[in-house]
Amino acid sequence: xxxxxxxDKPKTPKIAVIAVHGVANQxxxxxxxxxxxxxxxxxxxxxxxxxxxxxxxxLRVAVRPVSVAKEPPEIESSPKLNPxxxxxxxxxxxxxxxxxxxxxxxxxxxIESLLDRKAHExxxxxxxxxxxxxxxxxxxxIRLEGSRLGQGSEPQPDVHIYEMYWADxxxxxxxxxxxxxxxxxxxxxxxxxxxxxxxxxxxEYKNVWWNWYSETQTGASRVLSRLIPILNLxxxxxxxxxxxxxxxxxxxxxxxxxxxxxxxxxxxxxxLFWLKASFGLWRVLPILSALGVIGLGYFLILPLGxxxxxxxxxxxxxxxxxxxxxxxxxxxxxxxxQVALWIxxxxxxxxxxxxxxxxxxxxxxxxxxxxxxxxxxxxxxxCWVAFFALQLIAGLLGGVAVWQSTAKQSHLKTKEDNGxxxxxxxxxxxxxxxxxxxxxxxxxxxxxxxxxxxxxxxRLLPTENFYTPRFEFLFTxxxxxxxxxxxxxxxxxxxxxxPAFFVVLGCIxxxxxxxxxxxxxxxxxxxSPPKSDDRSSAQxxxxxxxxxxxxxxxxxxxxxxxxxxxxxxxxxxxxxxQLADYAWxxxxxxxxxxxxVASTTSLLALRGRLDHLSFGFRSILDTLLDVDNYxxxxxxxxxxxxxxxxxxxxxxxxLCRWQDPQDDDGARxxxxxxxxxxxxGSVITADLLRFLQRETERETDSAxxxxxxxxxxxxxxxxxxxxxxxxxxxxxxLYNWARHYDTTPxxxxxxxxxxxxxxxxxxxxxxxGVNRWVNTFRSGDYVGRYLWRSDCCxxxxxxxxxxxxxxxxxxxxxxxxxxxxxxxxxxRREFCLGAGAHTxxxxxxxxxxxxxxxxxxxxxxxxxxxxxx
Numbered sequence: 001x002x003x004x005x006x007x008d009k010p011k012t013p014k015i016a017v018i019a020v021h022g023v024a025n026q027x028x029x030x031x032x033x034x035x036x037x038x039x040x041x042x043x044x045x046x047x048x049x050x051x052x053x054x055x056x057x058x059l060r061v062a063v064r065p066v067s068v069a070k071e072p073p074e075i076e077s078s079p080k081l082n083p084x085x086x087x088x089x090x091x092x093x094x095x096x097x098x099x100x101x102x103x104x105x106x107x108x109x110x111i112e113s114l115l116d117r118k119a120h121e122x123x124x125x126x127x128x129x130x131x132x133x134x135x136x137x138x139x140x141x142i143r144l145e146g147s148r149l150g151q152g153s154e155p156q157p158d159v160h161i162y163e164m165y166w167a168d169x170x171x172x173x174x175x176x177x178x179x180x181x182x183x184x185x186x187x188x189x190x191x192x193x194x195x196x197x198x199x200x201x202x203x204e205y206k207n208v209w210w211n212w213y214s215e216t217q218t219g220a221s222r223v224l225s226r227l228i229p230i231l232n233l234x235x236x237x238x239x240x241x242x243x244x245x246x247x248x249x250x251x252x253x254x255x256x257x258x259x260x261x262x263x264x265x266x267x268x269x270x271x272l273f274w275l276k277a278s279f280g281l282w283r284v285l286p287i288l289s290a291l292g293v294i295g296l297g298y299f300l301i302l303p304l305g306x307x308x309x310x311x312x313x314x315x316x317x318x319x320x321x322x323x324x325x326x327x328x329x330x331x332x333x334x335x336x337x338q339v340a341l342w343i344x345x346x347x348x349x350x351x352x353x354x355x356x357x358x359x360x361x362x363x364x365x366x367x368x369x370x371x372x373x374x375x376x377x378x379x380x381x382x383c384w385v386a387f388f389a390l391q392l393i394a395g396l397l398g399g400v401a402v403w404q405s406t407a408k409q410s411h412l413k414t415k416e417d418n419g420x421x422x423x424x425x426x427x428x429x430x431x432x433x434x435x436x437x438x439x440x441x442x443x444x445x446x447x448x449x450x451x452x453x454x455x456x457x458x459r460l461l462p463t464e465n466f467y468t469p470r471f472e473f474l475f476t477x478x479x480x481x482x483x484x485x486x487x488x489x490x491x492x493x494x495x496x497x498x499p500a501f502f503v504v505l506g507c508i509x510x511x512x513x514x515x516x517x518x519x520x521x522x523x524x525x526x527x528s529p530p531k532s533d534d535r536s537s538a539q540x541x542x543x544x545x546x547x548x549x550x551x552x553x554x555x556x557x558x559x560x561x562x563x564x565x566x567x568x569x570x571x572x573x574x575x576x577x578q579l580a581d582y583a584w585x586x587x588x589x590x591x592x593x594x595x596x597v598a599s600t601t602s603l604l605a606l607r608g609r610l611d612h613l614s615f616g617f618r619s620i621l622d623t624l625l626d627v628d629n630y631x632x633x634x635x636x637x638x639x640x641x642x643x644x645x646x647x648x649x650x651x652x653x654x655l656c657r658w659q660d661p662q663d664d665d666g667a668r669x670x671x672x673x674x675x676x677x678x679x680x681g682s683v684i685t686a687d688l689l690r691f692l693q694r695e696t697e698r699e700t701d702s703a704x705x706x707x708x709x710x711x712x713x714x715x716x717x718x719x720x721x722x723x724x725x726x727x728x729x730x731x732x733x734l735y736n737w738a739r740h741y742d743t744t745p746x747x748x749x750x751x752x753x754x755x756x757x758x759x760x761x762x763x764x765x766x767x768x769g770v771n772r773w774v775n776t777f778r779s780g781d782y783v784g785r786y787l788w789r790s791d792c793c794x795x796x797x798x799x800x801x802x803x804x805x806x807x808x809x810x811x812x813x814x815x816x817x818x819x820x821x822x823x824x825x826x827x828r829r830e831f832c833l834g835a836g837a838h839t840x841x842x843x844x845x846x847x848x849x850x851x852x853x854x855x856x857x858x859x860x861x862x863x864x865x866x867x868x869x
Contacts, residue, residue, distance in 0.1 A: 022679020
């Protein structure tokens with residue numbers, strides 16, 4: 001009887017909760033613990049606690065790559081409308097006949113499908129080459145185990161909370177050089193994001209203008225991200241040719257022979273390593289090294305002389321350094337190593353010719369070094385001219401392409417165009433901005449760094465007045481000819497900046513001021529959360545909306561300043577140097593360089609306090625890198641997104657296969673999954689589940705079988721989700737699935753808010769396993785707000801419910817006056833939390849967050865019980 005009663009006893013449902021953090025500096029395990037704290041402290045006005053204590057344990061999960069098909073999805077060309085739809089622009093004022101309406105709807109459906117396949121292909125490119133991290137590829141996380149309590153303290157479902165932590169896969173190191181390198185990588189990759197936007201739009205608007213636009217945008221991006229940084233590196237590596245002159249002449253022979261011996265030993269050791277030489281050869285290494293040094297010395301040092309030999313030696317060493325750097329750089333910028341190789345071969349020929357014809361003296365090698373510096377500098381000027389020309393041409397072609405694709409096609413002027421015009425404009429806007437912003441930052445940061453190096457390293461250069469530039473037009477102050485070494489470098493930097501530097505600096509400073517003005521209430525709310533009443537919520541929401549409009553307008557002004565203002569002012573300064581005041585340029589560069597040197601010295605001296613002394617720069621850079629790394633394709637075998645997705649899908653595999661070891665008769669697994677995702681974590685979650693949904697049609701992952709067949713439903717809860725507000729705007733074709741273009745007025749009647757349309761994007765059913773998607777936001781959230789509501793909604797910034805007089809807690813009672821938007825089938829739910837910004841979702845400042853997580857757990861529990869009955 002006991003066994004029968006035990007078998008007949010209903011099994012306790014088990015709900016898994018996955019907490020996914022967002023951007024900013026997140027610590028491991030904090031997010032899962034925050035969710036547990038929210039549930040434990042939910043409804044504090046009630047005497048009875050609704051959850052048992054949570055017990056924490058650690059587990060290590062094996063990480064394997066995401067299973068993808070061997071071939072990418074087929075991307076066909078853009079569909080064409082029925083010929084009868086090619087009408088005059090005014091035709092949109094007249095009703096279309098039924099046949100035309102049907103063909104137009106079919107056209108839009110095909111466009112949607114085409115863009116979905118393109119977005120799927122983009123993520124497939126991120127994943128298909130990734131093979132995993134080897135033996136050490138594991139993920140250590142925590143599990144918080146507890147239960148929800150029903151009436152009379154009887155357990156309802158068991159709740160296990162996990163964390164999907166991804167910050168360690170997308171963050172900076174702690175060294176100054178590492179931070180600086182990642183900052184430059186960020187600048188170089190920004191231009192490629194504009195290329196992605198244009199190439200994605202090119203698929204929809206299939207015409208010759210978009211083809212030319214794409215090629216020009218790609219050319220400008222390659223000049224900025226490959227040619228210009230490579231030439232700057234060569235410029236830094238050529239200047240040290242003059243360093244041997246700082247050594248006393250009597251020590252030059254010792255330095256030459258000793259350096260030759262070290263290099264010879266290193267080369268011989270490398271050859272023995274690659275040849276897998278036996279121990280017998282290793283014993284003769286000192287003899288081979290000595291013979292090599294003596295032989296090379298007689299063939300190289302004696303004929304060339306000590307100065308020229310050390311100059312050649314440094315060129316060889318700098319070539320090796322450059323090659324090592326380019327091997328790493330090419331992983332993120334394909335073919336950069338080939339570009340560097342051809343430029344290096346060209347410069348090596350010039351250096352060899354000049355050194356062989358120069359005299360063996362300090363004067364001789366200094367002349368060679370400065371001549372090569374001038375050659376590289378002219379190459380840099382040519383690259384910048386090419387970049388600004390391509391940038392201007394790309395901007396013009398983009399305007400024509402948008403006009404050709406929208407204004408001259410009547411079918412795009414109907415209300416049912418599904419954002420075709422908006423997508424074209426946003427793609428072109430993003431392309432323009434991703435050329436202007438990185439070029440401006442590159443100019444300011446690079447000139448500041450060069451100014452700092454000039455002040456720190458000028459004492460290593462020759463101080464005699466014995467060098468006259470071969471290209472005098474490069475310099476503003478020609479009265480000082482000939483130059484000393486420090487004067488030559490200093491004048492070159494000041495001339496490179498010119499008064500046009502103030503145009504760039506002014507654009508950046510105005511951008512910072514406008515951003516501060518637009519985001520000031522939201523930024524202040526991060527430090528001091530405001531009152532959550534509807535009036536203050538509306539004030540925050542309207543201020544941020546107007547701020548975005550202001551920043552959008554200023555973005556166009558910024559592009560004009562960089563594409564036209566800067567090159568025009570620079571050209572005027574070159575043609576009329578007497579009219580330009582270079583003294584102010586020298587003064588400003590000196591201030592910036594001094595600040596950089598002082599701050600860098602302080603940070604290096606206090607390395608343990610780097611995070612506290614960076615004045616927020618590191619956090620800002622962390623946030624930018626999180627977004628930028630997420631959109632990287634290269635390196636294809638090890639990009640950050642592939643590592644994040646692999647960890648995430650491995651956790652999902654674990655949850656699909658998990659079985660309770662305490663069940664006596666046949667272990668059971670989880671009955672549902674509740675994913676609580678914030679900010680960038682919500683994008684990662686939605687992207688992955690959407691990719692898995694489409695990829696299961698081509699390649700099935702057996703470990704995810706319970707998600708595929710619907711036996712393990714997912715309830716998704718997102719907070720501050722940037723899918724529509726940032727990704728959908730910035731990359732309208734890659735994220736067309738995440739953004740709708742509904743501008744119809746939404747008005748709430750008493751007890752009956754506007755119903756979300758079944759076709760409103762994003763669609764929860766397009767995500768693998770998702771039964772319900774709930775989104776919440778604060779009105780001043782500068783990262784993400786509403787997903788499904790119309791832009792014209794009179795309760796957009798209202799809190800979800802009006803509290804009763806006797807009860808200040810929020811419930812999900814549908815009979816009360818609420819401002820919750822839902823669809824007919826309850827697959828979408830959305831509400832505003834009131835005033836606030838992007839953080840403070842987890843810290844209990846809003847009772848609605850904990851209430852909604854609890855509601856989803858109860859809904860999952862009820863659905864589980866219905867299936868069992």
